[in-house]
Amino acid sequence: MITSKDIAEYLQLQLVGENIVIERYSQLSDPQRNSIVFAKKYSDEFVAKLNEDKDLLAIVTQEYNRRIRCSYIVSNNPRLDYIKVLSYFFTQKRVGGFVHPTATIEKGAIIGKDVYIGPGCYVSSQCIVGDGCVLHPNVVLDNCVILGKNCEIKSGAVLGQEGFGFERNADGLPIHFPHFGNVVVGENVFIGSNTTVERATLGSTIIEDNVKIDDLVQIGHNSHIGYGAMLTVGSIVCGGAELRPQCYMAPNSSVKEKVIIGRRALVGLGSVVLNDVSDDTVVVGVPAKVLCNKK
Numbered sequence: 382m383i384t385s386k387d388i389a390e391y392l393q394l395q396l397v398g399e400n401i402v403i404e405r406y407s408q409l410s411d412p413q414r415n416s417i418v419f420a421k422k423y424s425d426e427f428v429a430k431l432n433e434d435k436d437l438l439a440i441v442t443q444e445y446n447r448r449i450r451c452s453y454i455v456s457n458n459p460r461l462d463y464i465k466v467l468s469y470f471f472t473q474k475r476v477g478g479f480v481h482p483t484a485t486i487e488k489g490a491i492i493g494k495d496v497y498i499g500p501g502c503y504v505s506s507q508c509i510v511g512d513g514c515v516l517h518p519n520v521v522l523d524n525c526v527i528l529g530k531n532c533e534i535k536s537g538a539v540l541g542q543e544g545f546g547f548e549r550n551a552d553g554l555p556i557h558f559p560h561f562g563n564v565v566v567g568e569n570v571f572i573g574s575n576t577t578v579e580r581a582t583l584g585s586t587i588i589e590d591n592v593k594i595d596d597l598v599q600i601g602h603n604s605h606i607g608y609g610a611m612l613t614v615g616s617i618v619c620g621g622a623e624l625r626p627q628c629y630m631a632p633n634s635s636v637k638e639k640v641i642i643g644r645r646a647l648v649g650l651g652s653v654v655l656n657d658v659s660d661d662t663v664v665v666g667v668p669a670k671v672l673c674n675k676k
Contacts, residue, residue, distance in 0.1 A: 383403045383404075384400050384402055385398075385399070385401050385417075385438040385454075386400040387403075387470075388403065388454070388466055391465075391469060391470075392465065392466070394454045394455065394456060394462070395455070396452065397446075397452065397453050398450075398451060398452030399452050400452070401438065402415055403415060403416065403417050403438055403470075405417075406418070406467060406471060409439075412430055412433070412437055414436045414437070416437060417438045417439075417440070417463070417466060418431075418437060418438075418440070419439065419441070419459040419462070419463035420442065420445065421459045421460045422442070423442060427445075428445065428449055431445070431451050431453075432449055432451070436451070437451040438451070438452045438453065439451055439452070439454070440453070440456050440459040440462050440463050440466070441453050441454070441455060441456065442459060443455055475497040477494070477497050477515075478494070478495050478496070478497075479498070480492075480496075480498040481518075483500045483501050484498045484499065484502040484503070484504075484516075485502070485504070486504045487505050487506035487508075488506055489506035489507065490505065490506055490507070490509070491509045491510065492504070492510050493510055493512035493513070493514065493530070494513070495512055495513050496512070496513065496514050496515075496516075497516065498510075498516045498520075499516055499517050499518040499519075499520070500518045501519040502516045502518065502519065502520045502521070503520075503521045503522065505522060505523050505524055505526075507524060507563075508524075508525065508526045508527070508528075508541070509526075510522070510528045511528050511529045511530040511532065511568070512531070513531040514528050514530070514532045514533070514534075515533045517533075517535045517536040517574075518536045519537050520534045520535075520536065520537070520539075521541075521542070522541055523540070523541040523580075524541040524542065524543075524560075524580050525563035525564070525580065526564045526566070527565045527566065528566045528570075529566055529567045529568035529570065530569070531568055532566060532568070532570045532571070533570075533571050533572070534572045535573050535576075535596070536575075537575040538573065538576045538577070538578075539577045539578075540566070540572070540577075541563070541578070541579075542577070543560040543579065543580060543602075544560060544579035544582070544601055544602030544620060545579075545601075546560065546582055546602060546620070558582055559582075560579070560582050560602060561581075562580050562581025562582055562583050562585055562602070562603070563580055563585050564578050564579075564580050564586045564588075565585045565586070565587050565588070566588045567588060568591070570591070570592050570593075571592075571593045572594045573595045573596035573597070573614070574596040574597070575597050576594055576596060576597065576598040576600070577599050577600065578600045579600065579601055579602040580602060581602050581603045582602050582603060583603075584603060585603075586600065586601075586602055586604055588600070589605075589606060589608040589609075590608055592606050592607075592608070592609065592610050592611075592612075593612070594606075595612060595613045595614040595615075595616070597615050598615070598616045598617075598618075599616070599617045599618065600612075600618045601617075601618055601621070601622065602621070603621045604618045604619075604622050604623070604624075605622075605623045605624070607624055607625040607626035607627070607628065607644070608626040609626055609627045610624045610625075610626065610629070610630075611629045612624075612630045613631055615632050616630040616631075616632070616633070616634055616635065617634075617635035618630075618635075619635070619636060619637055619638035620638045621638050621639040622636045622639060622640050623640075623642070624642045625644045625660070626644050626645075627644060627645045628642045628643065628644065628645060628646045628648070629645075629648065630642075630648045631648060631651075631652070632650055632651070633650065633651045634649065634651060634654070635652075635653050635654065636648070637654060637655050640654055640656065640657055641657045642657075642658045643657070643659045643660035643661070644660040645660060645661050645675065646659070646660060646662045646663070646664070647662075647664070647675070648664055648665075648669065649663065649664060649666070649669070651667070652664060652665050652666055652669040653666075653667045653668050654668070654669045655668045656669075661674055661676045662675070
C-alpha cells in the first residue's frame with residue numbers, strides 16, 4: 382500500500398493535508414480518486430479540477446498553496462518529482478538474469494549480472510553487456526559493442542554494424558571503407574526503438590553516461606555523444622560529429638559530419654547544423670542559425 386506520506390518522505394518534501402492511500406496515477410485533465418497528479422503551471426481551471434475530489438495527491442507549484450483542498454506537495458519542479466514517483470512506486474522493471482530462449486548469444490560474449498535479454502535479440506561474440514542492462518525484443522549488438530551498467534535498449538535498435546563510408550575510385554565507383562572500430566556506451570544510457578549506432582571505422586563511436594536517445598535516431602561512425610545529452614525522434618548525427626554534455630537535439634534535426642555541438646546547446650526542430658555551435662546556444666533553421674544564447 383502506498384500513501385501520500387510515503388511519497389512525500391521519498392521526495393523529502395512536506396505533505397499538506399490528509400495522509401491518503403494512493404492506488405494509481407492519473408492526468409490532471411481527468412483526475413481519478415485515490416490517484417497522484419501533477420501541475421507544473423498555475424491555472425484556475427486546474428484549481429477547480431483539484432477541488433472536485435479530496436482523495437487526491439497533487440504535486441504542484443507554490444502558486445497552488447492554500448488554494449486547493451486535496452492533499453498536495455509543493456515542488457520546484459512538479460513534473461520531475463512526478464516522474465520520480467512513477468519510476469519508484471509504479472514502474473515494473475523487467476526481471477534481470479533472464480535470456481529468452483529465442484535470443485542468440487554468441488560464444489565469447491560477456492554478459493553481466495541481472496541482465497534481461499528479450500526474444501529475438503542477437504549479441505555477437507565480441508560484445509560486453511554490463512550489469513543490469515535491459516535489451517528489449519529484437520535488439521542487435523553486432524561486432525564489438527561495449528555496454529556499461531544499467532542501459533536500456535528498446536526493440537529493433539541496431540548497434541555496432543558498419544556505417545556508410547565510401548570513397549570513389551578512378552572509375553567513379555563507390556568503394557566501401559572497412560570498419561574495424563567499436564561502439565562504447567556508458568552507464569544509464571537509454572536507446573530507443575529502431576535507432577542505429579554505427580561502429581567506428583577506426584577507433585570508437587562513443588556514447589557517454591546518462592545519454593538519452595529517442596526512437597528512429599541515426600548516429601554515424603566515430604561520433605561522440607557527451608554526458609547527459611538528449612537526442613529526440615528522427616535526429617541524425619553524421620559521422621565524426623561531437624555532441625558535448627547536456628546538449629539537446631529536437632525532433633528531425635541533423636548535424637553534419639565532424640561538427641561540434643557545444644555544452645547545453647539546443648538544436649531546434651528540423652534544423653540542419655552545418656557549422657560548430659557554441660556552448661549554451663540555441664540554433665534553428667535550415668541551415669541552422671543562432672537564435673539566442675541561454676545565459
